[in-house]
Amino acid sequence: MENNSLLDVQHLSHMFHLKRKMTVKAIDDVSFQIKKGEIYGLVGESGSGKSTVARCIMNIYKPSEGEIFYKGIPICKNKEFRKNRKMLQMTRQMIFQDSASSLNPRMKIEDIVAEPLRIYSGKGRPGKKEIEKQLELVGLDRSYMEKYPCELSGGQRQRVAIARALSTKPELIVADEPIASLDVSIQAQMVNLFRKLQKEQGFSFLFIAHDLSMVEFLCDRTGVMYHGKLVEEGRTKDIFAHPEHEYTKALLAAVPIPDPRIERQKGEVL
Amino acid sequence: MRELLKTEHLSVSFFTKSGEVEAVRDVSLTVEEGEVLAIVGESGCGKSALCKSIMKLLPKTAKIKSGKILADGIDITDYTQRNMSRLRGALFSMIFQDPMTSLNPTMTIGKQIEEAVRIHNKKMPKKQVKKKVLELMQLVEIDEPEVRISQYPHEFSGGMRQRAVMAIALAGNPKILFADEPTTALDVTIQAQILDVFRRIQKKLGIATVFISHDLGVVAGVADRVAVMYAGKIVEIGTAEEIFYDPRHPYTWGLLQSLPILSRGKEWLPTLPGMPPTLIHPPKGDAFAERNAYAMRIDYEKEPPMFQVTDTHYAATWLLDERAPEVKAPIGERRYGK
Numbered sequence: 001m002e003n004n005s006l007l008d009v010q011h012l013s014h015m016f017h018l019k020r021k022m023t024v025k026a027i028d029d030v031s032f033q034i035k036k037g038e039i040y041g042l043v044g045e046s047g048s049g050k051s052t053v054a055r056c057i058m059n060i061y062k063p064s065e066g067e068i069f070y071k072g073i074p075i076c077k078n079k080e081f082r083k084n085r086k087m088l089q090m091t092r093q094m095i096f097q098d099s100a101s102s103l104n105p106r107m108k109i110e111d112i113v114a115e116p117l118r119i120y121s122g123k124g125r126p127g128k129k130e131i132e133k134q135l136e137l138v139g140l141d142r143s144y145m146e147k148y149p150c151e152l153s154g155g156q157r158q159r160v161a162i163a164r165a166l167s168t169k170p171e172l173i174v175a176d177e178p179i180a181s182l183d184v185s186i187q188a189q190m191v192n193l194f195r196k197l198q199k200e201q202g203f204s205f206l207f208i209a210h211d212l213s214m215v216e217f218l219c220d221r222t223g224v225m226y227h228g229k230l231v232e233e234g235r236t237k238d239i240f241a242h243p244e245h246e247y248t249k250a251l252l253a254a255v256p257i258p259d260p261r262i263e264r265q266k267g268e269v270l
Numbered sequence: 271m272r273e274l275l276k277t278e279h280l281s282v283s284f285f286t287k288s289g290e291v292e293a294v295r296d297v298s299l300t301v302e303e304g305e306v307l308a309i310v311g312e313s314g315c316g317k318s319a320l321c322k323s324i325m326k327l328l329p330k331t332a333k334i335k336s337g338k339i340l341a342d343g344i345d346i347t348d349y350t351q352r353n354m355s356r357l358r359g360a361l362f363s364m365i366f367q368d369p370m371t372s373l374n375p376t377m378t379i380g381k382q383i384e385e386a387v388r389i390h391n392k393k394m395p396k397k398q399v400k401k402k403v404l405e406l407m408q409l410v411e412i413d414e415p416e417v418r419i420s421q422y423p424h425e426f427s428g429g430m431r432q433r434a435v436m437a438i439a440l441a442g443n444p445k446i447l448f449a450d451e452p453t454t455a456l457d458v459t460i461q462a463q464i465l466d467v468f469r470r471i472q473k474k475l476g477i478a479t480v481f482i483s484h485d486l487g488v489v490a491g492v493a494d495r496v497a498v499m500y501a502g503k504i505v506e507i508g509t510a511e512e513i514f515y516d517p518r519h520p521y522t523w524g525l526l527q528s529l530p531i532l533s534r535g536k537e538w539l540p541t542l543p544g545m546p547p548t549l550i551h552p553p554k555g556d557a558f559a560e561r562n563a564y565a566m567r568i569d570y571e572k573e574p575p576m577f578q579v580t581d582t583h584y585a586a587t588w589l590l591d592e593r594a595p596e597v598k599a600p601i602g603e604r605r606y607g608k
Binding site: 045046153154155183184185186187188189191192195210211212213214216217250251253254255256257258259260261262263264 | 312313314428457458459460461462465484485486487488489490491492493510511514524525526527528529530531532533534538539540541542545
């Protein structure tokens with residue numbers, strides 16, 4: 001078990017202190033593993049703590065309790081984190097929901113994609129050829145290199161964010177609702193792209209979403225979060241075929257079906 | 271049934287620095303009493319521009335170039351802002367995508383609904399106004415309206431906020447309602463709830479509704495008729511059953527296929543390649559030709575007219591011409607699992 005799991009989250013809890021005596025338990029005793037080369041889906045409604053989990057994994061938050069092992073390293077321990085800082089920052093990358101605010105509006109696309117390598121590779125700024133190759137991976141041609149984020153559409157911006165995340169050859173990518181703000185037709189393009197890139201590069205992928213239909217399509221395993229707890233976890237196929245928890249059933253029932261007759265019946269039952 | 275809203279060959283353009291953007295091109299549609307017409311399309315296809323041009327909410331850079339808008343039999347094409355303000359809220363009303371930006375964060379929900387009620391009933395006594403506010407809140411299914419009435423928007427969840435916006439929109443007893451992506455900013459579970467409420471209210475009050483969305487899945491349960499828009503034009507229009515069970519336009523096929531639930535078990539999701547064209551210089555011929563896997567030579571040369579499929583079903587694609595080769599819709603068998 002220990003050998004082939006890349007990320008091991010154990011009994012993770014995180015509290016937010018709002019006022020002196022008011023705390024919110026955003027996540028409560030969450031444990032799961034992500035294996036090498038696996039796509040893991042984390043679903044739940046807003047406020048269920050999915051993003052907090054992602055941020056703890058990325059060392060943005062320091063969890064109140066529990067431990068996260070990345071390649072066997074307990075990354076929540078300051079000492080261990082500092083010792084492996086460069087490796088951790090190179091091999092874990094994050095993609096955010098709102099690419100309009102996660103890309104620097106005053107940088108050209110080529111600079112955005114080059115930045116992680118410029119910082120971490122130790123070889124200075126990568127050449128144009130390399131940047132071009134990165135953009136090609138995500139389906140953008142060289143004409144985009146000179147553009148600014150505001151000139152691109154939402155889907156294209158998200159592609160740039162992916163190219164940036166992939167430039168350091170990461171082993172784990174954490175994507176926090178990467179497709180939630182896109183049109184359905186563009187969502188399908190992005191999901192295909194994730195799938196293709198994952199196959200080519202073999203990274204592990206934590207995909208956070210509230211829409212179950214895309215998760216079913218993309219993920220190998222799925223965890224369902226509700227009120228800060230991981231209420232159900234298992235192979236995506238099993239969860240969709242036999243949901244155990246009431247909340248999972250509710251989530252599945254909420255997925256709109258593109259069929260007027262079925263949808264109308266649903267309305268009458270409710 | 272009475273036709274409440276009708277547009278005839280409506281074209282709207284934005285005049286910008288980089289040129290004229292033809293956002294809405296030659297759109298003709300009707301909405302009858304008690305009917306829900308859904309307008310579906312990708313972002314930038316002109317669905318919001320169409321609605322806003324009917325409501326006359328467009329900025330000054332936009333102009334109605336040609337065509338007519340008839341609301342409840344009256345030609346409002348040349349109405350000024352002053353005339354329109356009398357109609358807004360009373361004849362038509364609108365729900366926007368993001369409830370947080372359409373509510374005032376410094377006013378209680380009750381006050382905001384009250385404001386809308388007062389505008390339409392200037393002489394209503396105070397007690398009656400309050401009663402009406404509570405009635406509206408009950409109508410949109412806000413629990414415990416007596417408590418909620420004195421709360422602020424930040425104390426409401428996303429779904430509750432959208433309900434409050436609905437209550438405000440319904441305050442003037444409108445006959446026509448525009449809903450511009452009312453559930454896009456919400457979670458799937460909340461979206462399902464809001465759609466249910468929406469459907470119930472629509473049935474109860476019989477308001478003619480124009481429902482805008484980019485998601486065909488959402489539309490299936492709500493719409494009586496569906497219009498698919500692409501590059502400023504309506505490319506296919508028909509009853510919900512016709513659009514979902516017998517789509518004729520390749521763009522509608524593409525939209526349906528990109529829903530993962532219809533492609534279960536496949537390794538890749540079929541997608542529409544490329545991007546919608548810019549509307550500054552719409553391409554010659556069919557605007558969809560570039561992304562159309564079934565495009566023929568004529569698609570690049572001449573724009574297809576609206577071909578009639580049935581009395582209610584029209585589609586603008588050369589595939590329906592009698593000289594075109596027969597193409598079967600590539601939408602596989604419907605398997606929804608449990």
